[in-house]
Amino acid sequence: MNKLEIPDIIISRLPIYLRALRHMKGEGRLTTSSQELGAAVGISAAQIRKDLSQFGGFGKQGTGYDVSFLIKTLREILKVESVWNVAVIGMGDMGHALTRYQGFTDRGFRVSMVFDNDPAKIGTRVGDYVVTDMKEIVESIQSSKIKLAMLCVPASAAQDVTNLLIKAGVTAILNYAPISLNVPAGVRVQYIDPSIGLQRMTYYID
Amino acid sequence: MNKLEIPDIIISRLPIYLRALRHMKGEGRLTTSSQELGAAVGISAAQIRKDLSQFGGFGKQGTGYDVSFLIKTLREILKVESVWNVAVIGMGDMGHALTRYQGFTDRGFRVSMVFDNDPAKIGTRVGDYVVTDMKEIVESIQSSKIKLAMLCVPASAAQDVTNLLIKAGVTAILNYAPISLNVPAGVRVQYIDPSIGLQRMTYYID
Numbered sequence: 448m449n450k451l452e453i454p455d456i457i458i459s460r461l462p463i464y465l466r467a468l469r470h471m472k473g474e475g476r477l478t479t480s481s482q483e484l485g486a487a488v489g490i491s492a493a494q495i496r497k498d499l500s501q502f503g504g505f506g507k508q509g510t511g512y513d514v515s516f517l518i519k520t521l522r523e524i525l526k527v528e529s530v531w532n533v534a535v536i537g538m539g540d541m542g543h544a545l546t547r548y549q550g551f552t553d554r555g556f557r558v559s560m561v562f563d564n565d566p567a568k569i570g571t572r573v574g575d576y577v578v579t580d581m582k583e584i585v586e587s588i589q590s591s592k593i594k595l596a597m598l599c600v601p602a603s604a605a606q607d608v609t610n611l612l613i614k615a616g617v618t619a620i621l622n623y624a625p626i627s628l629n630v631p632a633g634v635r636v637q638y639i640d641p642s643i644g645l646q647r648m649t650y651y652i653d
Numbered sequence: 654m655n656k657l658e659i660p661d662i663i664i665s666r667l668p669i670y671l672r673a674l675r676h677m678k679g680e681g682r683l684t685t686s687s688q689e690l691g692a693a694v695g696i697s698a699a700q701i702r703k704d705l706s707q708f709g710g711f712g713k714q715g716t717g718y719d720v721s722f723l724i725k726t727l728r729e730i731l732k733v734e735s736v737w738n739v740a741v742i743g744m745g746d747m748g749h750a751l752t753r754y755q756g757f758t759d760r761g762f763r764v765s766m767v768f769d770n771d772p773a774k775i776g777t778r779v780g781d782y783v784v785t786d787m788k789e790i791v792e793s794i795q796s797s798k799i800k801l802a803m804l805c806v807p808a809s810a811a812q813d814v815t816n817l818l819i820k821a822g823v824t825a826i827l828n829y830a831p832i833s834l835n836v837p838a839g840v841r842v843q844y845i846d847p848s849i850g851l852q853r854m855t856y857y858i859d
Contacts, residue, residue, distance in 0.1 A: 462852035470833050487833060526855045533851065540753050544746035545847065550808075550831035554848040555855065594858050595851060602756075619854035621847055625756035627676050627693055635857055637850035641751065641827055642760040644843035645739065645801060646668035648825035649732045649761065651841055652800050 465521045480511040527555025537599035538563040547574040588615035595619045602626040671727045686717040733761025743805035744769040753780040794821035808832040
């Protein structure tokens with residue numbers, strides 16, 4: 448499988464399918480159809496069939512998709528069949544919330560280090576973690592080979608911290624700061640921005 | 654402008670353009686190009702020109718887009734030129750973080766009510782707000798005509814609370830619970846799910 452051949456837009460939909468399939472499995476479902484999966488995620492059945500066909504044939508005409516097999520395969524494709532360590536940077540409200548978030552379990556991630564630059568926070572515990580001094584960020588992340596970070600610092604500090612994360616070898620950043628980050632090729636950023644989520648809905652409110 | 658004519662996928666990109674344009678404006682820029690905007694948001698210049706052409710001509714060949722005018726027009730299209738009141742449901746870590754979040758300012762939203770069902774939290778202050786009893790959710794939201802809610806309750810409670818929100822007249826839900834919600838036609842849900850954001854990047858990590 449050549450990763451250059453699969454368009455980003457398809458990869459970006461696979462986690463959505465995976466979440467819906469896990470939900471179905473939790474309800475005891477063994478099989479599903481592209482129609483049903485499409486209804487669950489708000490994407491057309493044709494698009495789902497087309498997306499999944501990129502990775503070989505999953506469904507059989509008439510019997511549909513095996514839920515567990517499709518979950519297993521999507522996890523392999525997305526490389527979340529095991530657990531990635533993630534660093535959380537910035538122990539404000541959002542960093543706190545993420546460090547204690549229960550939604551990563553069994554989805555491929557665990558928080559493994561947390562950082563802040565506030566002397567009053569360094570050395571204190573948040574959930575199961577002791578807050579490490581931001582000064583040690585490059586060395587700590589490098590030595591633990593962490594590739595993923597969740598960035599929860601103020602917008603004014605976000606680019607500088609991003610530069611440190613990249614120096615440390617991080618290649619995937621989930622950015623909670625309300626600012627666009629400049630990153631070199633080979634580093635990915637996903638934005639978590641509640642204003643964007645809300646702005647995607649107000650258009651439709653009469 | 655008939656809202657049925659504009660595909661959802663285009664509407665979903667406009668807030669991304671808006672964020673990048675606000676960033677440019679903050680840096681003192683007066684004009685931009687589809688190439689530059691595209692580079693900032695990771696979308697092709699051709700796609701941006703095509704998206705914006707849905708709403709009439711914004712750019713002039715050779716001079717590009719007027720940043721302030723484009724911001725103003727996008728805010729009008731998305732109906733965020735004024736401020737929407739938003740209810741926050743669930744005062745756990747995430748609800749706390751959102752209630753105190755500084756990133757809504759000047760982007761079209763303000764938190765105006767917060768709810769929880771925990772007697773220890775009801776009546777206490779979070780940021781500028783007093784936590785209201787979840788029992789009053791339908792009546793409170795109805796009487797204040799709030800249309801937007803951010804849902805930060807546990808996954809197990811999310812669907813029940815969603816049903817109450819819909820009963821109260823909410824038509825747009827930003828869902829932080831790691832679960833898919835069932836809603837009737839006319840109600841929109843956007844998901845904020847950090848696992849999805851991370852899963853969209855792990856595919857690319859070698």
